[in-house]
Amino acid sequence: MDRRVAITGIGIVSPLGSGREAFGKALLAGASGIASVAAFPVESLPCRLAAEIRDFQARDFVSVKNLRRMDRLSAVATAAARMALDDAGLAVTPANRDRTGLILGTAWGGTDVTVSFARVLVTEGPGSANPILVPNVVMNAPAGHASIELGFRGINTTVNHYAVSAESALAYGAQEIRRGAADVLLAGGADVLAPFYFESLTRFKALSPLQGGGPEGARPFDLRRNGPVAGEGCGILCLEPLEAARERGATVYAEIAGEGMASSPAPMTGWPEDPRGLVLAVRRALRSAGCGPEDVDAVFAAASGGLKPDLLEAEGLAQVFGPAGKRPLVTALKGALGESFTSGGMRAAALALALRDGAVPPTLSLEEPVRPLHFVTGQAARAKVQRGLLNGISHGGTYVSLLFSNIGEES
Amino acid sequence: MERVVVTGLGTLNAIARSAPEFAGALRGGRCGIGPFSVFDPSAFRTQIAAEVKDFNPRDHIPRQYPIKRMSRADLLGFAATLEAMKDAGLDPLPPELAEETGVVIGGGGGGLLEGERFYGDYLRTGGRLARFSALSAVYCASSADRIATLLRLWGPKTSFMTACSSGATAIGYARDLIRGGKAPVVIAGGTEPLCRITYAAFNALQAVDPEPCKPFAGNRAGLSLGEAAGILILESLSHARGRGARIYAEVLGYGVTCDSHHMTAPDPEASGAVRSMRESLRDAGVSLERVDYVNAHGTATPANDAMESRAIRHVFGDRAERIPVSSTKSMTGHTLGASGALEAVASVLAICHRFIPPTIHCTVPDPQCDLDYVTEGAREADLSVVLSNSFAFGGNNTSLVIGRFEGGNG
Numbered sequence: 001m002d003r004r005v006a007i008t009g010i011g012i013v014s015p016l017g018s019g020r021e022a023f024g025k026a027l028l029a030g031a032s033g034i035a036s037v038a039a040f041p042v043e044s045l046p047c048r049l050a051a052e053i054r055d056f057q058a059r060d061f062v063s064v065k066n067l068r069r070m071d072r073l074s075a076v077a078t079a080a081a082r083m084a085l086d087d088a089g090l091a092v093t094p095a096n097r098d099r100t101g102l103i104l105g106t107a108w109g110g111t112d113v114t115v116s117f118a119r120v121l122v123t124e125g126p127g128s129a130n131p132i133l134v135p136n137v138v139m140n141a142p143a144g145h146a147s148i149e150l151g152f153r154g155i156n157t158t159v160n161h162y163a164v165s166a167e168s169a170l171a172y173g174a175q176e177i178r179r180g181a182a183d184v185l186l187a188g189g190a191d192v193l194a195p196f197y198f199e200s201l202t203r204f205k206a207l208s209p210l211q212g213g214g215p216e217g218a219r220p221f222d223l224r225r226n227g228p229v230a231g232e233g234c235g236i237l238c239l240e241p242l243e244a245a246r247e248r249g250a251t252v253y254a255e256i257a258g259e260g261m262a263s264s265p266a267p268m269t270g271w272p273e274d275p276r277g278l279v280l281a282v283r284r285a286l287r288s289a290g291c292g293p294e295d296v297d298a299v300f301a302a303a304s305g306g307l308k309p310d311l312l313e314a315e316g317l318a319q320v321f322g323p324a325g326k327r328p329l330v331t332a333l334k335g336a337l338g339e340s341f342t343s344g345g346m347r348a349a350a351l352a353l354a355l356r357d358g359a360v361p362p363t364l365s366l367e368e369p370v371r372p373l374h375f376v377t378g379q380a381a382r383a384k385v386q387r388g389l390l391n392g393i394s395h396g397g398t399y400v401s402l403l404f405s406n407i408g409e410e411s
Numbered sequence: 412m413e414r415v416v417v418t419g420l421g422t423l424n425a426i427a428r429s430a431p432e433f434a435g436a437l438r439g440g441r442c443g444i445g446p447f448s449v450f451d452p453s454a455f456r457t458q459i460a461a462e463v464k465d466f467n468p469r470d471h472i473p474r475q476y477p478i479k480r481m482s483r484a485d486l487l488g489f490a491a492t493l494e495a496m497k498d499a500g501l502d503p504l505p506p507e508l509a510e511e512t513g514v515v516i517g518g519g520g521g522g523l524l525e526g527e528r529f530y531g532d533y534l535r536t537g538g539r540l541a542r543f544s545a546l547s548a549v550y551c552a553s554s555a556d557r558i559a560t561l562l563r564l565w566g567p568k569t570s571f572m573t574a575c576s577s578g579a580t581a582i583g584y585a586r587d588l589i590r591g592g593k594a595p596v597v598i599a600g601g602t603e604p605l606c607r608i609t610y611a612a613f614n615a616l617q618a619v620d621p622e623p624c625k626p627f628a629g630n631r632a633g634l635s636l637g638e639a640a641g642i643l644i645l646e647s648l649s650h651a652r653g654r655g656a657r658i659y660a661e662v663l664g665y666g667v668t669c670d671s672h673h674m675t676a677p678d679p680e681a682s683g684a685v686r687s688m689r690e691s692l693r694d695a696g697v698s699l700e701r702v703d704y705v706n707a708h709g710t711a712t713p714a715n716d717a718m719e720s721r722a723i724r725h726v727f728g729d730r731a732e733r734i735p736v737s738s739t740k741s742m743t744g745h746t747l748g749a750s751g752a753l754e755a756v757a758s759v760l761a762i763c764h765r766f767i768p769p770t771i772h773c774t775v776p777d778p779q780c781d782l783d784y785v786t787e788g789a790r791e792a793d794l795s796v797v798l799s800n801s802f803a804f805g806g807n808n809t810s811l812v813i814g815r816f817e818g819g820n821g
Binding site: 125129140288 | 456480510514530531543544546548550551552553555559561563564565566568569571584590591593608610611612616617667668670674690804805807
């Protein structure tokens with residue numbers, strides 16, 4: 001008998017602040033996390049904007065003893081994991097620690113650590129390679145650090161699939177709760193900016209304005225879009241069986257009612273020519289939740305301002321939901337959060353809050369839509385959201401859609 | 412609940428270019444660890460590794476598949492995938508099945524071998540002359556993307572990177588996808604290239620034996636790094652039956668735990684390893700008595716082998732001494748992200764070919780490693796259930812339970 005999956009906690013470290021309330025309020029107010037890059041010099045680069053993490057002190061959430069072994073990514077992920085547990089009102093104890101775990105998505109891992117290690121190796125040779133850096137070179141370092149800091153001993157794994165890493169981690173987490181392999185799972189995604197990584201994005205022409213003319217900026221779904229703005233941050237959800245959450249009187253933000261995953265042929269760092277993969281993922285998510293397109297009230301889109309992916313997604317949504325009707329509302333939060341590649345964790349948190357609060361944050365900088373969908377622009381839309389869809393799309397042709405459902409009226 | 416079976420195998424590793432050859436090499440106790448040429452190791456404190464020698468991608472990958480910019484990891488993984496698909500009778504793959512076929516790959520270094528060449532150019536020229544396109548395949552997700560793209564697949568796709576347990580986790584997760592009705596067929600496994608960064612990292616930790624590794628031996632002095640791809644075609648039993656596929660074995664269960672102890676050292680109390688073995692057996696619904704062979708993580712580091720032996724003793728009690736335990740890493744080297752998948756291939760071959768692979772180079776006993784490590788050479792045996800362990804940096808543990816396919820519909 002499959003168990004239902006409840007979201008009972010939210011942990012956020014983001015360009016719009018830390019913690020779910022600051023984050024949620026800023027999104028609804030239409031605040032943008034995008035500004036000039038402050039953490040490292042970008043004068044020599046053609047892109048100078050980013051959505052950098054704000055209002056975050058790792059030591060507020062992580063013990064000094066463990067913090068000094070962590071790279072920045074690990075500190076960010078561990079802090080968000082602790083926030084999600086605290087928000088759920090859960091403590092890790094000897095009684096529950098073996099059934100508590102973390103599934104973390106990271107697109108790039110600790111790029112700054114790998115670069116530091118490689119620099120010494122290349123310039124000074126193997127004899128000078130620094131063993132202290134080694135543990136943080138591996139992608140699973142953040143989840144490992146989080147387990148040591150928080151004390152859970154159950155499932156611990158790291159999903160590493162580009163821009164759908166976070167959505168894939170959430171899908172995996174939901175599946176494991178459903179089949180009873182764990183009782184509490186933290187799941188989400190984390191990535192952070194670093195100089196070489198940022199430069200690489202510009203050299204791949206992955207950022208605004210390198211995909212065309214016009215000023216630099218993130219304009220998801222807009223005709224004038226010319227690439228995403230780089231971002232960073234971490235969003236982690238606490239997942240539990242719905243029944244257990246109810247028994248202990250936990251606040252349930254939403255249920256993860258279905259997941260859909262798909263692939264499509266695509267160039268190595270590019271995009272497919274048509275939206276078929278996305279359409280498959282969305283339809284699979286709807287099918288696994290036992291509902292149809294008419295049941296979806298809101299879509300939290302993956303659109304980032306990229307030329308091809310935004311068009312693919314808009315066309316895919318039009319194919320699934322039909323021409324612009326009353327529903328669903330569509331919003332693209334990468335206009336505020338930037339493209340961190342694992343913003344799926346933060347956007348999942350935003351969707352869970354939208355279901356709880358009955359309000360959908362706006363897509364920033366969207367003036368001339370690429371397709372006539374029912375976009376939320378200007379200001380937040382007050383609307384009962386019974387079911388909402390979260391999309392993840394990655395270059396290379398990978399798609400994950402998650403269907404969140406409001407359980408408020410059931411209990 | 413759908414049972415999940417293995418219907419195809421593919422591998423390239425230091426001792427074999429195909430799954431059938433791998434069976435023979437494992438049975439023969441062939442050592443693949445020695446001098447290698449992927450990069451020049453002369454400046455390192457050790458100079459050996461387990462390399463896929465003279466790997467020419469076009470010997471394995473027909474010209475219909477463009478392979479430009481694919482990393483060595485991608486190429487090894489795709490070559491093994493083609494072998495496994497052919498073996499499963501899925502080459503060519505019918506379009507209606509391609510629509511639903513998934514890919515789950517565990518990775519490690521990914522395209523770091525190519526990435527480090529790029530990075531050398533980047534540093535030498537201050538970034539000006541480096542070709543960033545060399546980084547296109549630098550992340551391990553590239554391998555799954557290439558498989559899905561070249562075979563034109565539309566099913567679920569994902570990649571895991573949990574260092575040395577990636578490949579095992581990928582197989583477990585693929586099992587779940589099939590059980591959960593998300594895909595009837597999943598290409599699951601792992602791929603890992605030799606590269607300087609990884610070699611430097613393990614050498615910096617002084618975890619590499621200058622001689623071929625000696626798992627469970629008293630004189631063991633660290634691991635030997637290797638490269639490989641190991642791919643399994645997993646399929647729901649009903650789908651495999653429906654198309655009359657040959658069934659090699661059944662994926663019975665898996666368990667994933669973490670130590671919550673230390674980033675690079677295993678927990679001396681072995682709690683995480685004990686729990687991953689127990690969880691995998693619980694998940695499989697298999698009692699301890701039915702386990703005939705443990706394919707150990709067996710890296711040959713002093714800490715791992717003592718810890719793992721203790722964990723096996725803890726899980727199996729008095730019976731531990733009567734269960735053969737071996738480390739195929741003594742032959743293939745430690746292939747990191749691929750190792751869990753490579754050892755799953757080895758486990759399936761052991762079941763099908765009715766033998767237990769040996770632990771080679773284990774001649775000096777260690778009082779801390781007091782189990783039956785199959786040191787005298789391969790042993791003929793009818794195996795019904797194999798437990799395969801993979802433990803990783805970060806304290807990530809995955810155990811897989813693979814069984815002989817017993818028929819029935821269960």
